[in-house]
Amino acid sequence: MKFAYRFSNLLGTVYRCGNLNFTHDGNSVISPVGNRVTVFDLKNNRSNTLPLATKYNIKCVGLSPDGRLAIIVDEGGAALLVSLVCRSVLHHFHFKGSVHSVSFSPDGRKFVVTKGNIAQMYHAPGKKREFNAFVLDKTYFGPYDETTCIDWTDDSKCFVVGSKDMSTWVFGAERWDNLIYYALSGHKDAIVACFFESNSLDLYSLSQDGALCVWQCDTPPEGLRLKAPRGWKADILQREKEEEEEDEEEGDRETTIRGKTTPAEQERVGKVKYSRLAKYFLNKEGDFNNLTSAAYHKKTHLLVTGFASGIFHLHELPEFNLIHSLSISDQRVASVAINSSGDWIAFGCSGMGQLLVWEWQSESYVLKQQGHFNSMVALAYSPDGQYIVTGGDDGKVKVWNTLSGFCFVTLTEHSSGVTGVTFTTTGHVIVTSSLDGTVRAFDLHRYRNFRTFTSPRPTQFSCVAVDSSGEIVSAGAQDSFEIFVWSMQTGRLLDVLSGHEGPVSGLCFNPMKSILASASWDKTVRLWDMFDSWRTKETLTLTSDALAVTFRPDGAELAVATLNSQITFWDPRMLYRWAPIRGRHDLKTGRKELDKITAKHSAKGKAFTTLCYSADGQSILAGGMSKFVCLYHVREQILVKRFELSCNLSLDAMEEFLNRRNMTEFGNLALIDQDAGEENGVAVPLPGVRKGDMSSRHFKPEIRVTSLRFSPTGRCWAATSTEGLLIFSLDAQMLFDPFELDTSVTPGRIREALRQREFTRAILMAFRLNEKKLAQEALEAVPQNEIEVVSTSLPELYVVKVLEFLAASFEESRHLEFYLIWTQKLLMSHGQRLKSRAGQLLPVVQFLQKGLQRHLDDVSKLCDWNRFNIQYVLAVSKQRGMKRTLEPVDTEEDSDASDEDSLHLLRAAGEEEEEEMLI
Structure with a gap:
């Protein structure tokens, strides 16, 4: 078996934070997802995550005008220059500070980065042959507080910067004589967005309180003139001019040398001045509904504004005509983007992890995706490997298409967290267990809950399993230490299996026999025979609490993960036990921000919590409270490969050693700063609280792996973690792997x-x-x-x-x-x-x-559509023939009319069928 598994795609999370961007053609959305970037192809219905990652969550993404390059900046100020054509990193750079926004000029020659209260302009990479890809051109000062947004004029001569000090600053990209900088004030809150009008220096500015100011400039873009150089630069330019005149030997010409103008022009053209034409208010609901994001399409004069309440407005400028006002979520709209044609609008809601693409003319959704609100805890592959079902702490069950990467159905019947999901052998039924005390069966044909299994007394189910025939459903209880068995056909409770003295942590059916293996915290694994009066067949005694249990695909081996970080293998027929795999040092757990002990000591309490055999049964995957997933060879009992799921330092328990920069003379800064009033304050959680307080201002989720599954095809495997649903597949693109090769094979x-x-x-x-x-x-x-x-x-x-x-x-x-x-x-x-x-x-x-x-699914729909159309044509022609025999046609016009009627009916039926297929 090959082990060249590499990161392939990220599902389950569609948007985390940062700004959205449309590609140059307007058919794809670039969405930052944590420390990764996902490209959603709306035309071909695909989603792909770029094979790159930053150290922290991505703060902003800048896209070049031609759509070939992207600058990705994380929260720490580290930047990646990425080629979207070959999907690779071209250059690394650090801006030495937190960057708020980045924007390329329309001509693609420069880009501006805002950090702190300054704006820095760099030469765009790839336009000049130089060693350094990021060359600083100028630094612009002016705002007294942090800068928030950038926008360029169409000719790339000027750019505007908004700030939290309620001012808007217009800067010249060149050394203009009549425009060095211009400050605009008139708002009473922080500036959220500012936009130039098309082919003009007129601009709009929007503040957080929902105020829109319209500013008019008395100078057209052609009226900007370059400042005449002085000193040694002027001498060099003069010398170059004289050499050009001598070479060309032309007559006297009035030539402007890099902005040198005649005195008459200087008198005619004065300084640039702005005046406020109008002021409008977008927010009609009070101070609690602040403006959070905005986007402006210059060609169609369409302004889109998003608010903290999840409402967005569409206005036509400069008349300020309201086109639409809709609510898309109950969380704040964090980012808004418009594609190049102005037809599609993308919205990102970071609170719920939503990504929406809306077509405002037809008032319909092009894309509507949402991940799990809380972390995912369980996953399962369908028998054919086409679908993945996930369950989360938010009580939702989602089904994902592995080919497209999209979620196509969300099941919301559970009222509490989902603890286990599984497919039946047919692949048409999903069985889930939940903490709400129910086990539910869902039909993938009609997307409905057709069976609900309950216990005689209320209990919380921690795991679920279905036998190979799909007739028996079993679930383990956390509080009553019992195993409940139901019939899938009737929904009746068949039996309650008692014997465990601790919570049941895992269930698994033997793929070849009707034998159920149950793992419990009472340090035992029990084998139950489903056909022999539901009695305990065997009891396997362990040295520590059992956390997970799984059978090999052929049913000839049983693997158990225990609390002491060991994986024990048993032969279920002979009850023979092999030497266990000790994986405590392979986990490599990290040190949490509030830990007072080292990562080495904290690893003593960590263990593998999920196991999964490979498709051929030779290897086993193991994961737990760590960012690593370990792949072991079962027979050799060696670590074959260790996969790192995430390198995002924005998550907790990622670093192995303590960061000395956070250490003060009073101790760890994270333990000292407990001020809840500060935006970046760290709240110390209560003992035993692992998932954190979601109501706190500062929340760092802990990295962990909750579930692992190999695809039935063996080509890929999936893991649910704090980052989302990660897919690792075999990388065979650049792999030279010959077989029995000799010199005669060329x-x-x-x-x-x-x-x-x-x-x-x-x-x-x-x-x-x-x-x-x-x-x-x-x-x-x-x-x-x-x-x-x-x-x-x-x-x-x-x-x-x-x-x-x-x-x-x-x-x-x-x-x-x-x-x-x-x-x-x-x-x-x-x-x-x-x-x-x-x-x-x-x-x-x-x-x-x-x-x-x-x-088969694709072709069968087309064949059915053609078959029904042919039957309809035959029926219509037969009906017309009967009419003709009863009432003979007198003229050719009547026959032509009847043929046209049948064609019209056929066309109408085809359109209706096509609409039904689209729906």
Whole structure:
């Protein structure tokens, strides 16, 4: 099994904090999610998280005008220059302070960064051939408080900066003679946003109290003139001018040298002046509904404003006509963005983790996504690997599509936190357990709760499991230490299994038999036989409290995680126990901000809380109260690889050692500063409180891994953590991994064998070289009528590799029928011999099933639509024919009219069917 798993995607969290951006074409939204960036492709219905991460949560993102580069700045001031084309980091930089906003000029030559009460202008990277990508050009002073926003003129000559000192400052990007800086005042609260009008120096400024000021400039952008240089710069320019005149030998010309103007022009053009034309008020509900964000589209003159109550307004400027006023959330609108065409508006609500894209003309949602309000605690893969279901502390159950990365259904029937989720073997039913005392079964066809399982007396369920047949549902209780068993068909309580003397922490059914394994805090794991009077079959005694239990996919091995950071393996048939894996040092837990002990001592109380076998059963994943996930080889009992889920220092328990900068003469600054009135005050939690006080002003969630699952295909695995739902998949793009390679296998000889029509030899050499494009070329060169002969002549070892390649090709290739023929011929000719390796081939078969099922869902809808349309056409034509026999048509016009009527009815029926499919 290969272990080249790399971070692939981040689901479950769509927006955390920072500013939203639309791409240059307006079809994608760039959303900062913690210390990562996710790109939501609205046109192709995909979401991708860039394979990069900052040290802290992202504060702001600046996008270049051409959409190729992005500057990502985190809360600590560290910046990443990212190429959105190749999705890689080009340069690292640190601005030495907290950055509030960053904005590129429209011509792409410069960008401005605001930090503290200053604005710094840098040369844009890539426009000049230089070693340093970030070259400081000028520093602008003026505001007395922190700066908040930036906007540029269309010609990149000036930019405006808003500040918390209730003033707006206009600066020149060049050394203009008639505009150095201009301060505008007239607001009574901090400036939230400021915007220039299109092709003008007129601007709008908005403050936090909802006031909008319209400012008019008496000078057009063409009226700005460059300041004449003095000293040695003037001498150099004069010398260059004389040399140009001597070379060109032209007549006398009136040439302006870098802003040198004649005295007549200086008298004609005066200083730039601003005057306030009007002042409007957006907030009609009082001081409690502050303006939090705004965006302005210059071409359509559309102003979008978001408020703390979740309401947003759409106004047309400069007349200030109200277009829409809607409420999208009960939390503050943290960020607003408009795409290039002005049709789509993106809203980000950090309190609920919502991301909305709204089309204001049709008043409909283009995208509406929301993650779990609290942390996710459980996840499960569907049997075909297409979907992932997650449950959170907020009581919601969400189903995610692994291909698109979007949540397509949210189930809200639970009234308390969800503790466990699982799929049945058919993949059409989701079973969940909750602390509200219910176990619910949901139908994925109709998206409804069709079964609710309850106990005779109120209890809190901590885990849930369903047997391989899907007929028996069991759940473990936290308070009564019992296991409840129900029938899926009738919903009746079949039995209550007693015997544990502590809370039940985990349940798992044997995939091959109806044997239930239950782990408890009473240091035992009990095996229950579901067909033998519900009695305890065996009791496995452990050395510490059991936290998690899982069976190997073939049911021949049982793994248990205990409180002493060990993973114990048992043979459930012979009750044989192997030597345990001791993973205390592999966890590498971090030191929390308020800990008075070192990370090494705090690791003594940490353990693995979730386990998961790989698809082939040779390895096991383990995670817990740490940012690391450990992958162990079961037989060798060695640590194969350790995956770091997050490097975000904005989370707690991330650093191994104490930061000396936070140490004062009185001790740790986090323990001293307990002032709740300050914005950055740290509140010391009560003993035993692990999730923190959500009502406190300062909250740092602790990094932890709550659940791990391998995909049935074995190509990826998922983990629910404080950061969200992280997907790790096999990275085979830049991996050179040949198989039985020798000097006779070269790309030239493969193509030569194809020219000689030796297809079997060419396929064998291509898969020995293990190059994807060569294997595709060799397979697609085989004629369709010779596929059966070639597939029969392939050795058994290479049949598995060809099946893996076909399964991967189903996800991206358009040659569906061709690869289906290959798959059918291989399975028909080698199916009997492959039965002996059914356990090893199970991930490959499930990978094939995943691709085929996705195509089946897409093609079946199209076929059904065509079939119903054809039936409708036949019925209409038959009805018309009967009418013609009863009432013969006299003229050709009547027949033409009847044909037009049938075509019109067919077109109308097709449009209705298409609307139903879209809905």
